[in-house]
Structure formats: structure tokens, C-alpha cells
Amino acid sequence: MSLELFDWLARGFTQASYWQMAAYFLVVTQLTMMSTTLYLHRSAAHRGVDFHPVVAHWFRFWSWLTTAMVTKEWTAVHRKHHAKCETAEDPHSPRFQGIHRVLWRGVELYQSARLDKDMLEKYGKGSPDDFIERAVYSRVPFMGPTLMLFINVALFGIPGVAIWALQMAWMPFWAAGVINGLGHWWGYRNFDTADTATNLTPWGVWIGGEELHNNHHAFPSSAKFSLRKYEFDIGWAVISGLRALGLAKVLRVAPELDVRPNIPVPDADTMRAVMAHRWQVATDYFQIVLKPHLQAEAADLPRRLRRAFRSEGKWLDEAHRARFSAWIAERPNTARLMEFRARLLAIYDIKSAAAEAKMEALRIWCAEAEASGVRQLEEFSARLKGYSMVPARA
Ligand SMILES: [Zn+2]
Ligand SMILES: [Zn+2]
Structure with missing residues (x-):
């Protein structure tokens, strides 16, 4: 084996150190979290914020590349969660499915919920249906993560495969497991909502502000999740930054009393x-x-x-x-x-x-x-x- 090939297999084109790989991992997972919380959740599902078409499209592309999630499916499953919260029809209620099932296998619940075609039509209204959605994102969703794997291997060689595997486990664990599961199970409540939604911590920078799930259920269409002085919503910080640049338009925030x-x-x-x-x-x-x-x-x-x-x-x-x-x-x-x-x-x-x-x-x-x-x-x-x-x- 030539030396060049060996070098490439060991560290890829970038010859990055492990610290640099860790930094890359944090950046790409954080971008994925932002695509989910800002675009799929706050914008597409709840219409709390609108992004400039270029930003919105970038989020769609990134979601496809790193999670294979289809906007319409995510939106529909999530809207149904709010509409049928804590009933047998809730796609991922720890009350009905058991906390362990939602926490560790939440992604399977999501995968089975999204197959319901009637549900997609009922709850998925207003989702993107343009050429690229039909030709690429919703047609070959799993091409995204496959492409991501090639990119990682090209950049980092064999360690790129490990980065990819962690990347693929990151969202299912934090979003489908921790937020959907623990966010209806454990934590504090600012509001006695009719469901069991909880705020996990007043701040949790790596889950995009989604830790404030009780606040979110109290005011679902609010683009801002933090409602107390001591709460920090990193997603809202990003929205504020994009808004300052003229790239986001806030449509709704929780009213003050x-x-x-x-x-x-x-x-x-x-x-x-x-x-x-x-x-x-x-x-x-x-x-x-x-x-x-x-x-x-x-x-x-x-x-x-x-x-x-x-x-x-x-x-x-x-x-x-x-x-x-x-x-x-x-x-x-x-x-x-x-x-x-x-x-x-x-x-x-x-x-x-x-x-x-x-x-x-x-x-x-x-x-x-x-x-x-x-x-x-x-x-x-x-x-x-x-x-x-x-x-x-x-
Ligand atoms: Zn919820
Ligand atoms: Zn929601």
C-alpha cells in the first residue's frame, strides 16, 4: 500500500488531529440540532418564524444530509403529538409507550408514525413541495446520510466512519429520546399544562433550546422558548442573530402577562x-x-x-x-x-x-x-x- 493511501485512510485529506475531529463533530451536530429546532420545529411545524428562502433551504438541505428527515413527515408527526398529546394516539407519549421505549427507541416510534399516509395529509399541510423536494429530499432521503458518510471518510479517513456513526446516533438520542421522552417525564414545570411536558433544565445549549419543553407546550407557536429570566434558549439567540441580518422574520412569540x-x-x-x-x-x-x-x-x-x-x-x-x-x-x-x-x-x-x-x-x-x-x-x-x-x- 502506498504511503499516501495509508495516510489518507488514517486521517483523510485534512490530516486533522483528534481534537479537530471532535470540534468538527460538535459543529456538525449543532448545525443539525439547529436545523431541527429552528426549521422543522419552530418554522415548518408551528409557523412561529419564517426564514429567508436561502436559509430555509440550507436547513432543509442539512436535515436531508445529516438525518434523512423529510419536512412533511417530521411536521405531521410533531403536529399530531401536540394535537393528541398524552393519549393513545400520541406518536411518542411516555405515558402510553413507557419512558424506556421513548428514551432509547424513540426513533423507531417516529419511523413507524411517519408511515401513516392519512396522518401525513391531515397534519402535514403547507410543507415544501417544490422540485427538489420531490426529486431528491423526499424521494431519496437516505442518500443524504450516505453522502455524509463519503464526505466524512474523504475528510478524515477511517475515523470519519466513527464520526458518522456518532452523528447518526446523536439526533435520535437527544431529540427522539431525551426531548420526546424525558421532556414529558422529568424536570420542572412553569405551567400546569394539560399534558405532562417538562422543562429539563433552564439551559442546555447542545439541544437547541428544546430542553424548555413545558414552556413550548404552554405556547406552542412561540418562536422563543425561554420565558423566565434564568432560562436561556440558544435557538432563540440564533433566530435573533439571523433576524438582525434580515434573514429571519419572527411571526409569533409568547405574550407577556x-x-x-x-x-x-x-x-x-x-x-x-x-x-x-x-x-x-x-x-x-x-x-x-x-x-x-x-x-x-x-x-x-x-x-x-x-x-x-x-x-x-x-x-x-x-x-x-x-x-x-x-x-x-x-x-x-x-x-x-x-x-x-x-x-x-x-x-x-x-x-x-x-x-x-x-x-x-x-x-x-x-x-x-x-x-x-x-x-x-x-x-x-x-x-x-x-x-x-x-x-x-x-
Ligand atoms: Zn411534547
Ligand atoms: Zn412543538
Whole structure:
């Protein structure tokens, strides 16, 4: 074997050191993460941000090259996840599939979900359907990673194969496993959403901001995932940079909440903000009404059951749920507070075209809360009436 060939096999054309290979690996995986979170997730699936056609196309190309993912399939599977969250139809719910299955084999769940043609038509609307999509990206998706393998081998020789293998394992593990699995299982919650979505950490630079999954489920179409001062969304930092260059247009960000003092009856501002901040309403209800009540009345109740009040015991197993319901049934004061909660959240389901019906229901609810004789309910109602929107500054 000639010396040149041996050199090439050992280190490729670049003759890179292992440190340089590691740097390359971090850069390419980070670019893949950005293509997924910024393009597939925030732009294609949720329409929170639009990119300049050149940038959008670059993301599509990079997704194809490094993951073989097809925009329409990814978009559809993901939209279905939001639409059917935590039900048997959710493509990757740890509640139904088991956390180990989603965490370690999440990519298989994705691969089987994407085969459903009706689902693709129903949830995949608005996905790119241009010439290159039809001729290349969706026609020969696996050519992308194959080409990537050749590129890596050319650049780094035999070690390029190892880099490629790690690259191919990176997204399935972090995105399909950690975000879809642990992001509905473990972490902290800013909002008592109707699902189990959690924020994994306040920052996690290598998963693109997707670690803030509870915030995302509370405001799915927001291009920005960080909502607290201590949270950092690297994806949003990249969007801001692209926007400064004129390459991105932010379409939606989560609204901010302002609470006005001394509002006697809910007005149009209240209604708008109550509608936009649905999960903040649920969270405030727990903090202001239920938590102090439980501290006084439920000291004997295990923590798990106390926490279940945030979600009406929905995620408890059968035995615990029976115990939870029986406990409430024996305590009329607690039952009453849970009923108030259910009636408040039911306002969101009023299917009337006239906003007036919702407004009326909210007014009645507040009046009854104030006449209840329960100090915490009065306090909560006073806050709720003051809800208003801070004009969005994206
Ligand atoms: Zn989710
Ligand atoms: Zn989403």
C-alpha cells in the first residue's frame, strides 16, 4: 500500500488531529440540532418564524444530509403529538409507550408514525413541495446520510466512519429520546399544562433550546422558548442573530402577562389575556387557591397526591386515583375548590362563536368566587380580573 493511501485512510485529506475531529463533530451536530429546532420545529411545524428562502433551504438541505428527515413527515408527526398529546394516539407519549421505549427507541416510534399516509395529509399541510423536494429530499432521503458518510471518510479517513456513526446516533438520542421522552417525564414545570411536558433544565445549549419543553407546550407557536429570566434558549439567540441580518422574520412569540390592580369586573382586556394565558391561569389557581388550602388541610397526604391536584389526578395510576378521589369526596371544602377550578377551565371549551358567552361565564365565575367566603378564591379572582396583555415585543 502506498504511503499516501495509508495516510489518507488514517486521517483523510485534512490530516486533522483528534481534537479537530471532535470540534468538527460538535459543529456538525449543532448545525443539525439547529436545523431541527429552528426549521422543522419552530418554522415548518408551528409557523412561529419564517426564514429567508436561502436559509430555509440550507436547513432543509442539512436535515436531508445529516438525518434523512423529510419536512412533511417530521411536521405531521410533531403536529399530531401536540394535537393528541398524552393519549393513545400520541406518536411518542411516555405515558402510553413507557419512558424506556421513548428514551432509547424513540426513533423507531417516529419511523413507524411517519408511515401513516392519512396522518401525513391531515397534519402535514403547507410543507415544501417544490422540485427538489420531490426529486431528491423526499424521494431519496437516505442518500443524504450516505453522502455524509463519503464526505466524512474523504475528510478524515477511517475515523470519519466513527464520526458518522456518532452523528447518526446523536439526533435520535437527544431529540427522539431525551426531548420526546424525558421532556414529558422529568424536570420542572412553569405551567400546569394539560399534558405532562417538562422543562429539563433552564439551559442546555447542545439541544437547541428544546430542553424548555413545558414552556413550548404552554405556547406552542412561540418562536422563543425561554420565558423566565434564568432560562436561556440558544435557538432563540440564533433566530435573533439571523433576524438582525434580515434573514429571519419572527411571526409569533409568547405574550407577556400584566396584572392590573383594582379591576371590578372582567373586561375585554381581561378576556384576551385569560384566553392567551390559559396555563398561567391554571398555575395561578394552584398557587393562590389550592396550595395554601392543601398546606392547611392535607398535611397527611403524600406529596405525590398533593401534587396531583395540579392536574385533577389525571396522571395517577388507578389505585392512587381512587384514593385521591375518595380523599376529596370526604372533604366538601376541597371538593368545592376543585369544582371551581373545573368550571374556570371549562370556560375555554365554550364553543360559542360569540365571545360574549365566554365573557359572561367568566363574569359569573368571578362573582361567585368573590361571594364564596373563601379568602383565597377572592384573592385569585381579583388577580384574574386584572389580567391583561403586554404588547408583544418580539
Ligand atoms: Zn411534547
Ligand atoms: Zn412543538
